[in-house]
Amino acid sequence: ATVIYHLPDGSSQSVEVPVGQSVMDGSVRNNLPGIVAECGGSCSCATCHVLLSSTANALFDPPTDEEAELVEFLEGATPESRLSCQLIVGGDADEIHVEVLDSDV
Numbered sequence: 124a125t126v127i128y129h130l131p132d133g134s135s136q137s138v139e140v141p142v143g144q145s146v147m148d149g150s151v152r153n154n155l156p157g158i159v160a161e162c163g164g165s166c167s168c169a170t171c172h173v174l175l176s177s178t179a180n181a182l183f184d185p186p187t188d189e190e191a192e193l194v195e196f197l198e199g200a201t202p203e204s205r206l207s208c209q210l211i212v213g214g215d216a217d218e219i220h221v222e223v224l225d226s227d228v
């Protein structure tokens with residue numbers, strides 16, 4: 124699928140992310156800003172926080188309890204908040220829009 128990362132500076136970047144990889148992987152592989160992914164995708168750092176519209180959210184599995192708990196304590200979290208390392212690209216989506224936040228959020 125093509126993931127379109129809307130970056131904190133207002134620009135956007137599209138990346139081909141293969142099925143089975145996460146939205147975090149696609150960003151880190153291309154050195155895009157905003158997704159730090161300190162824990163390397165083990166759902167413990169929350170530095171891979173992104174926002175997803177409800178349409179985009181429907182393309183992914185719902186958050187696990189672990190993810191939901193981390194997001195709950197995240198500063199600046201909104202109902203659209205997800206951890207991008209837990210967003211595994213499936214076969215259904217052609218195009219996924221993701222809003223990337225400033226890494227210090």
Ligand code: FES
Nearest residue numbers: 164166168169208
């Ligand atoms: Fe650490 Fe996602 S990379 S929680």
